[in-house]
Amino acid sequence: MDRRNFLSLAAFAGLGVVSPRVFGNSNRNLLTGKKIEPLFATYNGPFHVLINAGGGWDPTSLCDPKGFAFEDDPDAVNRSYATGDILTAGNIRFAPLGSMDEPDYFKTFFEKHYQKIMVLNGVDTATNGHDSGSRHCFCGRLAEGYPSFGAIAAASASRELPMAYLSFGGFDETQGIVARTRSGNTNALARIAYPDRRDPNDENSTFHSAAAADAIVSAQADRRTHLEAIEQLPRTRDAISLLYAARTGTNELKKLQEYLPAMLSNNGNERQVQVAIAAYKAGISAAVNLNTGGFDTHGNHDATHIPRLVELLKMIDFLWQEAEAQGVAASIRVLVGSDFGRTPNYNDGNGKDHWSITSMMLMGAGIPGNKVIGTTDERHSPIPVNVGSLAPDPNGIRIEPRHVHKNLRRLSGIDDNEYGQQFPLTIPAEEDLKLF
Amino acid sequence: MVWSNRQPRTRRLFGSLTLTALAGAAASLCLSACEGNGKCVSNAEYFRKEVWAPTLSVKCVKCHNISGAAKDTKFILEESSNPGYVEANLKVLGDLARYEVDGKKLLLIKPTQDGVTHEGGMQLDPKSDEYEALAEMLRRIDDPVECDNSVDLSEYFADVELLDEEATLRKASLALIGRLPTQEEYEQVRGLGIDALDPVLDQMMTEDEFYGRLGEIYNDLFLTDRYLPNTNAIDLLYDYDYPSRRWFDATADEALRNQQASRSNRGVARAAINLVKYVVKNDKPFTEILTADYMVFNPYSAKSYNATGVDGGPLVFADDTDPDELLPGHLPPRGGLDAFPHAGVLSDPMWMIRFPTTETNRNRHRARMVYRFFLATDILRLAERPIDPTAITDFNPTLNNENCAACHGRIDPMAGTLMNFNAEGQYAQPEDGWYPDMRIPGFKDETVAYEDFPTAHQWLAAQIAKEDLFAVATVQTVYTGLTGQAVMLEPSDAADPEYVQKHRAFEIQDEVLKDIAQIFIDNDHDFKMVVKEVVKTNYFRARNSGELPAEKAAELSTVGTAQFLPPELLARKIEAVTGYPWRANRNDQDYLLNMNEYRIFYGGIDSDSIIERIREPNGIMANIAARMSNEMACWTTSRDFTNLPPDRLLFPFVETNYKPEDDNGNAVPAVIDAIKANIQHLHRHVLGEQLDLDDPQIDRTYELFIDIWKDGKAGIEAGTYDGNLPYNCRSENDWWTGNPLPEERRITADPDYTVRAWMGVMTYLLSDYRFLHE
DSSP: OOHHHHHHHHHHTTOOOOOSSTTSTTOBOTTTOOBOOOSSOOOOSOEEEEEEETTOOOGGGTTSOOOBSSTTOTTOSOSSSBGGGOEEETTEEEOOOOOSSOTTHHHHHHHHHGGGEEEEEEEEOOOOOHHHHHHHHHHSOSSSSOOOHHHHHHHHHHTTSTTSEEESSSSOOOTTSSOEEEOOOGGGHHHHHOTTBSSTTOTTOBSSOHHHHHHHHHHHHHHHHHHHHHOOOHHHHHHHHHHHHHHTTGGGHHHHHHHSOSSOOSSHHHHHHHHHHHHHHTTOOSEEEEEEOOOOOSSSHHHHHHHHHHHHHHHHHHHHHHHHHTTOGGGEEEEEEESOEEOSSOOTTSOOOEESEEEEEEEETTOOOSEEEOEEOTTSOEEOBOTTTOSBOTTSBOBOHHHHHHHHHHHHTOSSSHHHHHSOOOOOGGGOOOOO | OOEEOOOOOOOOOHHHHHHHHHHTTOTTOOOEEEOSTTOEEEHHHHIIIIIIIIIIIIIITTTSSTTSTTTTSSOOOOOTTSTTHHHHHHHHHHHHTTOEETTEEHHHHHHHTSSSOOTTOOOOOTTSHHHHHHHHHHHHHHSOBOOSOSSOHHHHTTTEEEEOHHHHHHHHHHHHHSSOOOHHHHHHHTTSOGGGHHHHHHHHTTSHHHHHHHHHHHHHHHOGGGGOSTTTTGGGSOTTTOTTTTGGGGOOSHHHHHHHHHHHHHHHHTHHHHHHHHHHHTTOOTTHHHHOSSEEEOHHHHHHHTOEETTSSOOOOSOTTOTTOOEEEEOOOOTTOSSOOOBTBTTOHHHHHHSOOOTTTTTHHHHHHHHHHHSOOOGGGGGGSOOOGGGOOOSSHHHHOHHHHHHHHHHHHHHHHTTTBOTTSOBOOOTTOSOTTSOOSEETTEEOOGGGGGGHHHHHHHHHHTOHHHHHHHHHHHHHHHHSOOOOOOOOOTTSTTHHHHHHHHHHHHHHHHHHHHHHHHTTSOHHHHHHHHHTSHHHHEEEESOOOHHHHHHTTTOSSOOBOOHHHHHHHHHHHHSSOSOSSTTSOOTTTOTTTTTTTTTOOOSSSOOSOOOSOOHHHHHHHHHHHHHHHHHHHHHHHTSOGGGOSSOTTOOTTOOSBOTTSOBOHHHHHHHHHHHHHHHHHHHOOOOOTTOHHHHHHHHHHHHHHHHHHHHHHHTSSOSBOOGGGOBOBOTTTOOBOOGGGOBOBOTTSHHHHHHHHHHHHHTSHHHHBO
8 A cells, every 4th residue: 555545544544643754763653652663564576777888888799799700800890809709608699708807707797697688689779869868778768758667666666665766877767756866975874864863873862852753743744734735736746745755764764774785895886786785675775777887989999898898797797696695686677778889880980889779688587588589680780570489580570678668567567557557658569579 | 925826927929039030031921820719829839739740840850951851952940859940940931931833832832742843752632731731821921910929828827826026035045145035135025026026136146155056057067066176177287288287286385285276276177167157247248158258267277277367468366365256367379379269168178178079079079068058959859769770871971861960960060160179178279170071160051261260169159149049048047047947848749648738838938938038138148137037937936826627737737836955055045044054063064065975865966977966855865854954953943042032043032941831830821922923933934934823834833842842841850851952952152163152141951841842843844845945
């Protein structure tokens, strides 16, 4: 039951229930003074992890590999490896690349994770614009006006979770259905988690007595009722709703403290993962945008792009390590994508420009791994797929982000709920690719 | 201060005026027309709904654009992602409406292939509604019929209650200068109508705080505060270009050296922002932010840049140690020119570095930002129509392929005008000239003469300054800065169930903002005029409405005073209301402004990796607000009581020994009256609410006070509560000086539990929706 509805019904039934969470230590029954338990369970459904390779990655250097035919091949899609050196892990083909320190890192990664990975190649984003491409990839619609998949998933889980939708960047539009949370200096979280304490480490150092705190909460609830009764402009009503929804459940922020490592990693990507997994483990987050950039390599592509891909794969690997360590790996569902792809040729600056054909990778709960759907020709143009068999078919259709999102929505049970209906992805039956 | 239902004043329509200006020789172009139902339908409205949406946007613009298959014809349309597309396209129709073949309009016989060939084939059925609508559009152009007010703002806002003059002034004052109006200022506007705000706002816009806020608004665009830490800005300058950039290294005293470094760096990093401030402060035409033949320095950055005065002599500051004093000056000459070719922010090294380029990007990123900041155009939205890369087989596709040319046709010529700024942001003419495989440097239909290449950016600045879209962009920036809302984009998804309502909302807002843009232009680009006009709009003043049917609610979805205050504005409001900033110690930075404290958590930006604000509260932001309300209530309640009543901001009508009941439990009416009067004062002072003493909201707050007080009194009597205040909530020193207060003014004990009861009231009010929003 929606928490606001619960409170409304409880009040209607004369139960006199008040929010126990608005001011930290005020979770006591007004009459008995006894502590009362939270009114709703923390979140433990699937954790939706959206990983954004910002700037437009090059799938031909990763999971849709295309190299050079011979040394100095003028038509080389990639100059960094030969087509004959392309590697496989299970059914997944990948580029034989790595970093200076770990030249075989792609091999290490794919051999470790291929059984979890579904690769979608030849995905047509139909754009060369960064914003529109990122939007298309992470919401399934090219035009503006839709929230990201993470926002819909988070709102569907519970828009009142204190960190329902955690975002470190990338396309994270919410259209007002859920509030984003942006991570800052996690050292300040202790004071934020205990807003009722003068000293966050001393539970007895409250600003107000328990009775005063409860009285304030009660007055705030009355005030909300008053404001909702008199304010009629939609924007104002939405703002009131968002403020009170944000307050509900804020005490659960304390749990984040329990699951954060004593020392956060010095690596920015790993830090994102640590905060995200801790928030999920605490039951206060349902979706996260992880973000790593630097892929917009219009110049010197090989030297700058491939190390970024290594960092991306390491981030994904660390995500699974951390999820395993926290015992939540079975609940993680991952979408990895980017703005678009990069041209199948080099420009005069040894860079690659924008190319609207890309790849996406799915992993985790409910995703069949060791699978590749979709393909591209030698110049990285998409080859249509048969809607029934998903095999290459010149009379088939192109895979688009909306197909991927339709499947993800169905898997997460959010395609036809309140938010799915509010932002529908309408696909005719004859074009509805069933990816899993 | 009361809410009013005052109707908006009639406004001139920018669109119509623009049409007048644009039409020029095409004097036959009509302004608007009236038709059935007594409703006046402007040409712009008719064009949008009946011609553009069903026909031109679907069938024509794909080829008839500057880079499409029909790019060599006279019929070149603008995409709807261009804010001025209606006016521009109406001008095209007006120009071409004169062309006839055998008495038939060319614009009608071409798409129907009626006796002429059309390379795009048959596009319109002469019996279709679309054809008839186009014909009607041309009749309207031939036979002008005017109506006074083509967009009925009063009807649109009829259900909306507006803030009255005083409430508007309070909101504007907090938004512009971060303080509450004085009583004198309130009296200057009370009951005198909304235009009475103008002189008060003019005066407010002379205060330093306004220029601080102006800097924040423009930093949200320029993001040059990224370079504020350490000497990050100066470190991006090269010794070769600026040998004295680290002049302060010669200072022996370490503390002084660090101060000089910090102030130099600030002047360098904020040069573009400071130019905006300088132009506004000195009442110069706002176009000078682009056309200024000077740069703005503080005494410290002038040394780093080795700058000279505009007359060629040394820069002479009134106070060499004032980092906020700004003077115009020149950078040392470059590239064989007699003087450095300044062009406002377009020649600022830090602005150029903030938006970098590469050998292959070739200033396109910079050009995109110029379009966005100064021409109200998001060039990448042009790329949002679906494209097919497999169709791109051309040599040099950004030049030759129409898929690419949608953006590059606009962006590449402008990129060329910025040719003289290298990847390091320095003026350096390209040794081999500009790239021959790109479009000729220019803007719109004009190109830069070869001999003017060394000053091409100055040419661009002059071109932009003449554009109506520069005015639109300025108004949009101010609107977003004052309301916290992005301007609406024209809805493009006709399948959206609320498309009609959203389109109506867009049209109205578009008209209102263009109206202000026209006023801006008519007043020699007076920036302060824009601020005053935005403050007076119904968007800024809308307070409430009657109950709205669903369709009307969708129309009014962007209207309302419901901005969740960003950290900078909330920080100032806290100090304005309580008298004290929210910070641990007086020499610290405010919690809400400190990157390492709550600034980022509370939705702020660091101008580096976090450049977009969060404008809706989440759980963490709610907790920060809760902590603020607790902490500020604790700190400031006793502090305020240490002052004499006339000097108090919060508790002028009560004392700490004012108890609502005597020792026998009998009510003390005089004290109760005083407490209620103070609560009434707090609702007005903290929340901006004008309430009668018998208002239920006053009663509810009084009930809160009584509940806490009674519980506390009982607790003290029972010995379960301490008679002293918590340590942090005591007041023994003057907070601003740190000096001990006289013994009789110190407050450490709370034997009657009144201070803590008032703390509860303050927490309640400081956490309220109306305190956290404006």
